Amino acid sequence: MERTLILLKPDAVQRGLVGQILGRFEQKGLKVAAMKLMQISQELAAKHYEAHKERKFYPGLVKFMTSSPVVALALEGIDAIKICRTLMGATFGADAAPGTIRGDFGVSRSYNLVHGSDSPEAAARELGLFFPEGLVKYDYAAINWIYDPVEELKK
Numbered sequence: 272m273e274r275t276l277i278l279l280k281p282d283a284v285q286r287g288l289v290g291q292i293l294g295r296f297e298q299k300g301l302k303v304a305a306m307k308l309m310q311i312s313q314e315l316a317a318k319h320y321e322a323h324k325e326r327k328f329y330p331g332l333v334k335f336m337t338s339s340p341v342v343a344l345a346l347e348g349i350d351a352i353k354i355c356r357t358l359m360g361a362t363f364g365a366d367a368a369p370g371t372i373r374g375d376f377g378v379s380r381s382y383n384l385v386h387g388s389d390s391p392e393a394a395a396r397e398l399g400l401f402f403p404e405g406l407v408k409y410d411y412a413a414i415n416w417i418y419d420p421v422e423e424l425k426k
Contacts, residue, residue, distance in 0.1 A: 273351040274304060274406070276397040278386040281339035282379075284308075289342050292372055292385065295358055296346055300417035304406040305345035311337050319400055335381065343401040349423055352394060355387045 277296065279289055297303065311319075316333045323329045346355060360371025362383055367374035377384050388394035398406070414420075 272302075272347045272349060273391065273394075274345055274347045274398060275351045275355050275388045275394045276386070276401055277344040277346055277355055277388075278401075279342040279344070280382070280384055280386060281335060281341060282382040283376075283384045284340050284342060286376075288376055288384065292376075293342075293344070295372060296344070296355065299348075299354060299358060300413070301346040301348040301351055301354065302411045302414070303344060304347045304408075305402045306342065307402075308340050308342050309401075310340050313337055315400060319397065331381070345398055345402055345406050347406075349418060352388055352391065356389065359385050359387050 279292055283289060283292055293303075293306075313333065316336045317324075320329065320332055320336070323332065348354065358372055360367030360373035362373070363380045364373045364377025364383060365380070367377065369375060372385055373383055388397050
């Protein structure tokens with residue numbers, strides 16, 4: 272099973288969209304392996320976005336991400352990263368297709384509601400930053416109704 276970090280950003284929290292967005296991931300069949308409402312510190316934001324430190328949008332991004340609480344999620348499933356990024360839609364809301372999270376709820380170039388890891392390496396790094404205590408392990412009762420255990424779980 273692949274794991275990914277999803278952040279429901281300050282705009283998602285402040286607009287009361289947490290339940291609807293989380294519901295889309297759960298309805299798709301992804302398992303919640305950890306979840307918390309948290310205030311991102313300047314230090315955590317700097318570590319999380321260090322790859323963008325030299326870009327002109329970096330100061331505004333850090334200010335935005337530390338302006339209000341976020342919901343951090345660890346999601347798990349086969350091809351979880353690809354699935355989550357497809358559900359999120361294009362980065363900018365105005366460019367995102369209807370039916371995606373950003374396409375249905377966003378229009379802004381700055382406030383784009385969600386962050387999702389873009390690779391297994393990024394996911395491992397980001398999950399370590401946001402969930403240093405580790406993830407919750409449990410038997411997911413729906414797994415055999417989501418995946419064909421004969422085929423998909425062999426991968």
